[in-house]
Amino acid sequence: DVKVTQSSRYLVKRTGEKVFLECVQDMDHENMFWYRQDPGLGLRLIYFSYDVKMKEKGDIPEGYSVSREKKERFSLILESASTNQTSMYLCASSLTSALNTEAFFGQGTRLTVV
């Protein structure tokens, strides 16, 4: 089975902290994605990556950055956490970026910024 693993299920951080959310996939997928999910807003794409060291902005990249140094790992970085970044963060991977290829999601990280 394809597995996408997010490093933490729950995380509490203070305003202004630098936060790292880690995601690892074990299926040699080229494409990886970071989303946040908020009530009433669905899933919104923050960043995606189609190859090592490559990244593209999604719909809401402000306040975030990403790192993909290895194919299996995609990190989301909150440079200076703010309370409006309290959310559920979901990582996904897929074999190609085409929508006719299944995307596999991690369990999510619920981040609370206090």
Place this chain on the structure above:
Amino acid sequence: LAKTTQPISMDSYEGQEVNITCSHNNIATNDYITWYQQFPSQGPRFIIQGYKTKVTNEVASLFIPADRKSSTLSLPRVSLSDTAVYYCLVGTPGGYQKVTFGTGTKLQVIP
């Protein structure tokens, strides 16, 4: 990516067939239609994908009319465990592109 429109929520009794329709008026010739299911506190999971006519798997059926401007996800004889949010996505294979979700349809199955 083509914009999609789905009902915000639906209720259904156990044992009934549920049909969730998604509108995608601007679907492109090469776009596929994909549906995902998300349970509370979990990431979405792929249910079904199709290009035209009908696709069926062990979980659901997907009906796509000839003009492809809409699609219907059909869940046979739902149970309480089918309570989830269902997302419809459209997009063109090949190259790279954003995989974007809308707000989805929250299905509540009632005993």
